[in-house]
Each structure stands twice: as C-alpha cells, then as structure tokens.
Amino acid sequence: MKACALALVAALAVGMGAQDAAAQTIVDARMGVHEERTRFVLEFDRAQPYRAFVLTGPNRAVIDLPDVEWRAAAPHTKPMVGLVGNLRYGLFRPGVSRVVIDLKGPARIASHFTLDAGGGSGPRIVVDLEPAAPDVAAAEEPVQSPQWAAYAERLERSSSAVASLAPPASAAGDRRIVVLDPGHGGVDPGAIGVSGVYEKDIVMAIAGTLKRELEATGRYEVVLTRDRDVYLPLRERYQVAHDVNAELFVSLHADSHPSRSLRGASVYTLSDTASDAEAAALAAKENKSDVIAGADLSGYTAEVSSILIDLAQQSVNENSWHFAEMLVDDLAREVRVLNNTHRFAGFAVLKSPNVPSVLVELGYLSNRDDEKLLRTDAYRERVSRALTRAVDRYFERQDRLSRS
Ligand SMILES: [Zn+2]
Missing domain, CATH: 2.60.40.3500 (Immunoglobulin-like)
Known part of the structure; x- marks a missing residue:
C-alpha cells in the first residue's frame, strides 16, 4: 500500500x-x-x-x-x-x-x-x-x-522518475495503520529550546522510538508523515492519513512558553472553541507552520491558518476525545503533565474529517528541565510506552464497540 x-x-x-x-x-x-x-x-x-x-x-x-x-x-x-x-x-x-x-x-x-x-x-x-x-x-x-x-527542470524529471518506481500496494494485513506526524521540519524549526535545540529534531527522534515500539507489538503498521528533516504543509500531513487509510493520527510537538517555569506534557483535540486562551494561542502558533516555511498561501490562507474549524468536521471528534482521554491517563503514569491535560483548540493539522486525530505537546523546550528530559532516550521511551498503551486501549475499545 x-x-x-x-x-x-x-x-x-x-x-x-x-x-x-x-x-x-x-x-x-x-x-x-x-x-x-x-x-x-x-x-x-x-x-x-x-x-x-x-x-x-x-x-x-x-x-x-x-x-x-x-x-x-x-x-x-x-x-x-x-x-x-x-x-x-x-x-x-x-x-x-x-x-x-x-x-x-x-x-x-x-x-x-x-x-x-x-x-x-x-x-x-x-x-x-x-x-x-x-x-x-x-x-x-x-x-x-x-x-x-x-x-528546476532536472529536479522535476528526477522526481517523476522516482514516483514511477513506487511499488504496488502491499497489504498491512490485519494490522491497523497509525500515522505519526513529527511536527514542523526543514525550514520550519518549530519552538527553539533554551539550549538552542529545535522542536523539529526532538519530535523526529520521539517519532522514531514510538514507531519501533508500536510496530514491535505486531498490531500496527506505522506511517510517518515525514521521515527526514523536510517541511511539509499542514494539509499534506493529514492527507497522508487519508491516503494510507489510517485509523489514528498523532501529531507530535514540544512547545515553548514565555514563562520558563512551565513544564509538562499536554494533549489536544480539535475544537472550534478553544478550552482556554493558552490553547488558542498555542493553536495559532502551530497553525503558522506554512507561513514560517514561506509557503505562498494566497488563495487558501483563510482555510489553513484559521483557527475556526468547520463544525461539520466534528463527527470524528468523539473518537479523538476518547483516545485523548486514554492518552492523558497513560502519559500521567510515565511523565509530568500539565493541569487540565486534555485541552481543545483549532489546530489545522487535526482537521481530518474522518481520521481520529490528536496533537501531543510532549513538554516545554522553554523549560530547562523539560528540554533536558526531551533529549534523553529514557524520556523518549517513557513517552513511547505511554502512547503505545493508549493506542492499545483505544483499539480494544473500538473492537468492543464493533462487536456489540
Ligand atoms: Zn509544534
């Protein structure tokens, strides 16, 4: 596939x-x-x-x-x-x-x-x-x-030659397809940590660990929206989830905040009404990725950068909500989390109309302790364990529902 x-x-x-x-x-x-x-x-x-x-x-x-x-x-x-x-x-x-x-x-x-x-x-x-x-x-x-x-012409020719080499679809069998979306990338570094580390690199490393952990269960096939340091427009990120028939989409981020004492992970699902001003500000920041990368947004600026999301897309939100609740629970066992860990805001990357989607902020790069943790293998493994457990519980619930 x-x-x-x-x-x-x-x-x-x-x-x-x-x-x-x-x-x-x-x-x-x-x-x-x-x-x-x-x-x-x-x-x-x-x-x-x-x-x-x-x-x-x-x-x-x-x-x-x-x-x-x-x-x-x-x-x-x-x-x-x-x-x-x-x-x-x-x-x-x-x-x-x-x-x-x-x-x-x-x-x-x-x-x-x-x-x-x-x-x-x-x-x-x-x-x-x-x-x-x-x-x-x-x-x-x-x-x-x-x-x-x-x-430009040479580039065009080599990319079309590459595309035609793509193999025919191979089935994922009975494994469920999960899309992991390491935020930012390429010309968009995301948040910049106190020591100068980039969010795009932190979340790429975590995505790699999490992919291995999920696939080691034998129950999931994991597709990354990007597997290298390249910019990807927000709409193409959730488009990947559609293209591979994913059943779950997880966007991975690490925020920064003017208050350097703020620490902990948080989980976000899509809503046209943000749960609080902080969540709204965060969504506005994350939604700027295309602007930051110098994409020409004339013609679709309003759609991509608006934090007001069409209510018609909320039909999958119930499943997103359940997954987010489970994830909050599992994350809290492994790592420090924010108060009111599950929040809502209008993230453009969560706009998929039919794939349950959550965005995880894994910690604050503006906080010295969080930044240090986010760079360690041990933290990556703890986060991956929590996410894998939540994914397992989520699909167990889906199976229960489809049997009843
Ligand atoms: Zn981010």
Missing part, C-alpha cells in the same frame, strides 16, 4: 539530493544596510543556482536553493538588520532548500546578482531588498539566476 510507496519515494529522493549536493554548503550569511536597501549575502563553497521572491501577508522574502547544508552560524542567532527580522533555513521539499527572511515591512527585490570566489570569500549570492508599497510588493514576480531553470 501507499505507506511503502511514500517511504521509498522519500528514500530515493534523499539519495538524489545527496548526490546533487555532495558536500555543498552555505558557509556564511551576511546582512548590511546601504541607504534604503538591505543587502542579504549568502556565501557558498561552490556556486549555486537560486530563485528569490517576496511574499506579503505576512511580509517575507524567500531564497530557494538546491539541497545544500547550512554551515553558517544558526539562522535564529543572526542579528536583525534593516528590513530583516527573523531568519530561517531548511529543506522546503526534496531537492529545494529555502531561506525565509521575515521582513519588517512590505518590500521588493531591487537587485540580485552573483559574485565569483575571490578576496578570501567563496561564491556569493547577493539580494538587495528595498521598502515598497504593499500593492507593489504583492505584485512582484520571482527572480532567478540563469542556472535555476535547468536545475
């Missing part, structure tokens, strides 16, 4: 990306202000093709590159200069790495060019941004280097 196909496509894509980008790196990222313009410079060990564009609502600039490694200082530690607010870097999709620059206002790309290696620097890409009226910024077209078109 499609699970294997997805995994194979991902594996081949990795191979292809690695071949294309063997040891190619970004060695530095620099910013400077010259009169009205903010200059953004990326330095590489080898020249790279690129494409750049600006987005509005919110204002961002995006530079797309081949799959190259970031060896410069961590993007989130870069100073904010001129028009540049926050900076992010990561895989946007196989073969395309992306730099996303949050802008302090609407802007346009005033000029862009490349510089050959010289003067002690490697090859560079230079993009000059200048303030622009909002309607001018919104009407800007992408720009690219002459080499980008050929790169």
Whole structure:
C-alpha cells in the first residue's frame, strides 16, 4: 500500500539530493544596510543556482536553493538588520532548500546578482531588498539566476522518475495503520529550546522510538508523515492519513512558553472553541507552520491558518476525545503533565474529517528541565510506552464497540 510507496519515494529522493549536493554548503550569511536597501549575502563553497521572491501577508522574502547544508552560524542567532527580522533555513521539499527572511515591512527585490570566489570569500549570492508599497510588493514576480531553470527542470524529471518506481500496494494485513506526524521540519524549526535545540529534531527522534515500539507489538503498521528533516504543509500531513487509510493520527510537538517555569506534557483535540486562551494561542502558533516555511498561501490562507474549524468536521471528534482521554491517563503514569491535560483548540493539522486525530505537546523546550528530559532516550521511551498503551486501549475499545 501507499505507506511503502511514500517511504521509498522519500528514500530515493534523499539519495538524489545527496548526490546533487555532495558536500555543498552555505558557509556564511551576511546582512548590511546601504541607504534604503538591505543587502542579504549568502556565501557558498561552490556556486549555486537560486530563485528569490517576496511574499506579503505576512511580509517575507524567500531564497530557494538546491539541497545544500547550512554551515553558517544558526539562522535564529543572526542579528536583525534593516528590513530583516527573523531568519530561517531548511529543506522546503526534496531537492529545494529555502531561506525565509521575515521582513519588517512590505518590500521588493531591487537587485540580485552573483559574485565569483575571490578576496578570501567563496561564491556569493547577493539580494538587495528595498521598502515598497504593499500593492507593489504583492505584485512582484520571482527572480532567478540563469542556472535555476535547468536545475528546476532536472529536479522535476528526477522526481517523476522516482514516483514511477513506487511499488504496488502491499497489504498491512490485519494490522491497523497509525500515522505519526513529527511536527514542523526543514525550514520550519518549530519552538527553539533554551539550549538552542529545535522542536523539529526532538519530535523526529520521539517519532522514531514510538514507531519501533508500536510496530514491535505486531498490531500496527506505522506511517510517518515525514521521515527526514523536510517541511511539509499542514494539509499534506493529514492527507497522508487519508491516503494510507489510517485509523489514528498523532501529531507530535514540544512547545515553548514565555514563562520558563512551565513544564509538562499536554494533549489536544480539535475544537472550534478553544478550552482556554493558552490553547488558542498555542493553536495559532502551530497553525503558522506554512507561513514560517514561506509557503505562498494566497488563495487558501483563510482555510489553513484559521483557527475556526468547520463544525461539520466534528463527527470524528468523539473518537479523538476518547483516545485523548486514554492518552492523558497513560502519559500521567510515565511523565509530568500539565493541569487540565486534555485541552481543545483549532489546530489545522487535526482537521481530518474522518481520521481520529490528536496533537501531543510532549513538554516545554522553554523549560530547562523539560528540554533536558526531551533529549534523553529514557524520556523518549517513557513517552513511547505511554502512547503505545493508549493506542492499545483505544483499539480494544473500538473492537468492543464493533462487536456489540
Ligand atoms: Zn509544534
């Protein structure tokens, strides 16, 4: 079935990306202000093709590159200069790495060019941004280097070749299909911990342990929405659950909070009315993944980023609710949990109309103790044990109900 196909496509894509980008790196990222313009410079060990564009609502600039490694200082530690607010870097999709620059206002790309290696620097890409009226910024077209078109075409060809290699469906037998969704990824790091660790890496590691634990029972086939450090749009995450006929969808996260003393895990299910202001704020934050990754949301912004979810999608919520209640119970035996552990809010990633779905916040990366725990094998195993027990209990209940 499609699970294997997805995994194979991902594996081949990795191979292809690695071949294309063997040891190619970004060695530095620099910013400077010259009169009205903010200059953004990326330095590489080898020249790279690129494409750049600006987005509005919110204002961002995006530079797309081949799959190259970031060896410069961590993007989130870069100073904010001129028009540049926050900076992010990561895989946007196989073969395309992306730099996303949050802008302090609407802007346009005033000029862009490349510089050959010289003067002690490697090859560079230079993009000059200048303030622009909002309607001018919104009407800007992408720009690219002459080499980008050929790169994009090659990428297109290799990804269609990869897709046709996908094997025919193999049955999961009588095993139930559970989809695990490690949150964020690639250009979207998620929360950033007190020591600088990224949520996307923490939840990926936990997903791996949990997958092994669930599959070791012989009762489940586990499909991951992502099995590498790549960005995935929110709607594609729950789409995976549909595509593989999953019976349960679990999105894994680790939050951060301005109050650094806050600790513990919590479980969320979908609701158009948040259980409290904190849950609403959390959902709003998690729902921003597509914005953070520099996805062009024109046309479906309202659907993806709205925290008000269609009431018609609440029919599966009863099952989601039961699973969440069981999970809260099992988590509390293994790890510290928040008060009112089961909360409700409008998470876009839980919008699946027919697969029971929960989102787990495994702890707070803003808390020193939680962050330390989240990085240990022991904590990963405790969390996995709790989740496996809850999944077992959930399906036992489903079986009881279907027999009666
Ligand atoms: Zn998250």
